[in-house]
Amino acid sequence: MRYYYAEHQAAYRRLGREGMTQWNDLFGESWTFDDFPNRVFLESVLDRLPASGEVLEYGCGTGPAACFLAARGFRVDAIDLIPEAITLARRFAQERGVTVNFSVQDVCAMPVGSKQYDVILDSYCLQSIVTDPDRAAVLAAVRDRLKPNGHYVLSTAMYDSDRVYEDDFRYDATTGICYERSTEPADDAVQLDNTWYLPHRRHLRPKALRAELEANGLQVLSQQGELRGDVICTPTRRG
Template sequence: MSGRYYEAEHFEAYARLRREGLNQWSDLHPCDRTGGYDDIQSRPFLDRVLPTGGEVQGRRVLEYGCGTGGAACYLAQRGFRVDAVDLVPDAIELARRRAAERGLEILFAVQDVCHWTDVGDRFDYVIDIFCLQSIVTDDDRARLLSAVRTRLKPDGRYLISTAMFEPERVYDDNDHYDQSTGIVWTRVPKEVADAVRLGDSWFVPNRRHLAAAALRRELERHQFTVLEQSGRFGGELVCTPN
């Protein structure tokens, strides 16, 4: 394992998606497999909070952590002007291919959102569909949230669907859940970048599963107002920059 804690898993996952001809990240786990490329996670949430019909005209959306582009394609089909980024070149290549197959114009780019430097345009919506839980450390989350805020129009909306702390969730023997931070630490065979020693083993930060109130407080600390928090365990949020 090399690079930052979030890199190896994602590079390996999208390489496997290409090899096996799978549609999206959830297809890597048989129990989570969807009905195909156009079966978008969080579609009911997006359908409920996004405008429709003539209100879509000219609205710009930025999706980060777009993966193979299913949500980006869905939004473009609804009439939004869509930019979408992901850390992994394989993911972006697959996303561009699927968009081209559908005759959609989407601006895809490879980008590490934990180190997002160019500001560029501002957007009506910035969308996160199950990416935030993979941005784990305080520093990385602070950089990401700052980048989101600077890319939103003053009246823009930040839409989040994320995995949350679940009281009944069971972590396996290779994971250590820190209740004080919400960080899931995953065992690795040796010391690597970002690893810490817990007992006799090395662990890297793998996920961040926050309780609803903790996630709301984090967003508020980073100058967002949470307009709505709903969904399973509070993992669907509509925010606006302060």
């Protein structure tokens, strides 16, 4: 089992049991399904996106952003690793009368596909994709699936000097990786000072995120937000 699976499966099972609607509900934050964390950013970029364009959202969770775009005429495919998340997403889309093609898929292991999109959306998924190979795989999938004039619309958690990493976590400022203490060796675990840790999050500084995107064939058009984690990219022209 990969490092990112157990946490997310437990979270979406809890959402279902307790009648919650999205990830942030787990932390007592004051969001609703229709007032989700990156809604304001999405609203600000709608005029850059083609009306009724084809959208792929990966790591869609319970689907608030996917439903938001579908309600505005976009044709949306949305994927998530966790079956429980997709079950909830389908229910919430049906309740709102919108059509989204939801499916279970791990964005870190996406099969080669021929379909290309006008928009690929990440609503706070990338920070949970931690290791270099996984992030390279995801960004390669984004680059390959974008139409030549398509847009990668990304919202991700960033390094925050005010964030406190509690005792079971260890932050590596060089890589931006936050590790979580593990009780035993496991797939993807690393040993630091004779203690096992699993990858947990990656919180980059703005320049590092921009450099990573550019190194993976994406041209950054804008980088905004309080911590500069709301980004719009297009594919770098080849040749």
